[in-house]
Amino acid sequence: MTARKVVVQKYGGSSLASAEKIRSVAKKICDRRAAGIDLVVTVSAMGDTTDDLITLAKSVLGAGHVPDPREMDTLLSTGELVSAALVAMAIRSMGYDVVSLSGPQAGIRTDTTHGAARISEVDTGRLSRELAAGRIVIVAGFQGLAETEDITTLGRGASDLTAVAIAAGLKAHRCEIYTDVEGIYTADPRLVPEARKLVEIGYEEMLELASLGAKMNPRSIELGAVYEVPILVASTFDDKPGTLIHGEASMMEVRKAVTGIAVTRNVAKITAPALPDIPGVAADIFEPLAAAGINVDVIIQSASAGGKADISFTVADGDLERALAITKTSRACADHNVMGGRGYAKVSIVGTGITNSPGYASRMFRALAAAGVNIDMITTSEIRITCIVESGQVEKAARALHQAFELQEASAG
């Protein structure tokens, strides 16, 4: 007996935003099934449903009350249940056998961190039984069941994660993420018109791009890398090939050192100058920020005159006031002139070729200088170099880098 090929698909909220779009998605699923593939399909909530539910909760609670995270999870999980049931109904009306499952029914087990639960296990028992019975299985994304038998959600955009986790659990042929873009680009086409769609990209590179604003859930890429699940990102409503995220360099494409350019806007910067250069200063600053749930991104510490150190770091725009207030009252900064400001952006080059190749950094800085872009802060990882620049200059910077690293040229024959 030959095992049938299992493919896990995921359709995002914009692909399911109306009755008509739901029918189109159902048709696409049926066509794929007709080709002899066993399908598990993860769906997000329709259109703006999740935002609408959050608004509803806020209007019930009134200003100043934070919704209970456990109850919020129960509330938000209903959006994906609605999509799953509707997609299943549409498929059945087209003559295919189908069943919808909630995250808990699909065996998604999580820890108890409501609002941002991590998947601990995928119990594939029921999924396998439904597939063996010849059914298409529609799974409500974004949700799971904790050991406490409470419903959890996995965080915004985490229906991708559900799909990849199920693909890993079922050892599926691959996971296909259908969305409103045609794939992964060398840069955001709205910023860089010459941007080119990638045929393929490695997990690590994709992880950097995803963390830097590409429309993919970074945790799903991480999980895909660990379980070696090939992930295709493609458009829901056309048949163009999309981008395959996987672990092996293809023979089809001559590899470039830099795979893509990523841009993140709405960055704010805080600088605490002339701090005493003694152990514990950084901890004094960043512990209270972490305790307040503020995500600190780039951190740079540099020596300043007279045995003192400057510490600069970036936070999201919306967190600036809170971060500034906390930093000013932190022990290390109490007597110092802490400054903060908006209007920054991050521009990054990403590529596995960057590793151990010092030439890329200087080429990046030279290209930015030639374009008249001033670099405010620099930070690097193994496969990424990021510059903080003024927000108004980020488009110019992205275009200059795209050209400098010759990303506009198709690399496959």
Add this chain to the structure above:
Amino acid sequence: MTARKVVVQKYGGSSLASAEKIRSVAKKICDRRAAGIDLVVTVSAMGDTTDDLITLAKSVLGAGHVPDPREMDTLLSTGELVSAALVAMAIRSMGYDVVSLSGPQAGIRTDTTHGAARISEVDTGRLSRELAAGRIVIVAGFQGLAETEDITTLGRGASDLTAVAIAAGLKAHRCEIYTDVEGIYTADPRLVPEARKLVEIGYEEMLELASLGAKMNPRSIELGAVYEVPILVASTFDDKPGTLIHGEASMMEVRKAVTGIAVTRNVAKITAPALPDIPGVAADIFEPLAAAGINVDVIIQSASAGGKADISFTVADGDLERALAITKTSRACADHNVMGGRGYAKVSIVGTGITNSPGYASRMFRALAAAGVNIDMITTSEIRITCIVESGQVEKAARALHQAFELQEASAG
């Protein structure tokens, strides 16, 4: 150790139709909790949510497709989950410990009849644990879990049933149904302005009234009777006493023979005249109707001239055309002159005192005759006498009967 008093409450959809109403319900629950009562609260979907979800499913499927019942149950169950989470959030914001549970989490186990599942068991394990932990428990009504681990719904209006079933399972002090009416009346106040709110009513009488159109789920009354759960029906947003449905005649109230008048509109009548008076004729007529899912209500068979029999029966207005077509082609009627027509209504008197008291029937017929109301068909049960009359005469009929049986007079001192 003295066991604390447990009360199960239920709030209907019209009581939860807006953020403001949800806060009012939460406040009412908190006030009751503050009085030292352990509370389990069952909620319906907000306002028109269930109808909106049905409309959504229809728009996805298009005309001519019937939604899959299993998927429909998953879809509709989300409405009550949303209410439950929102009510729980509101209660928590008022400083009380609370948890919301879906029907499955609350231990409601059912058979697999999607759309009209019957409760097979209430596993009170988690409910009891949550109560023991000092929490108010909010339960999504109308839904349960089948042995197949699929979500089921119990039928329209069945959140009442969830509440009574939980009250029975927990051996609660009583079940309180809060709604947009102040209680059970001797007749519909819109038809009979003199109608009086009842202080109490027996299960059997209430069951007849509920089957005849009073705003209560008949199955919940049945279940209350079997498990002897006292059920209070009262208004959500005032503090008037409501009506207690229970099994014992109260010493407080001098019992009347007739408890109330019930009216059902939109009745259609079909008559198959001059049928051969031989065994099997009735089965020939009613078996195909049952197979088509048409609910036949009043059935009357009478002898006509020449050893023939006439059979008349009523169906809901909306079923008339289908029922007529089926009846005309049934074996017994093939050669006979089957007639059907709209424009009928049922008016009934209900009361345990009717049993073994033949005087009530003649008093009813006399009152209707005196009011100029023509009786088309008559049917009786142990505690009910029903007359089919012309629709245009039903208000006059209800008022005449209300007066004839002196229901307007308060009977308690």
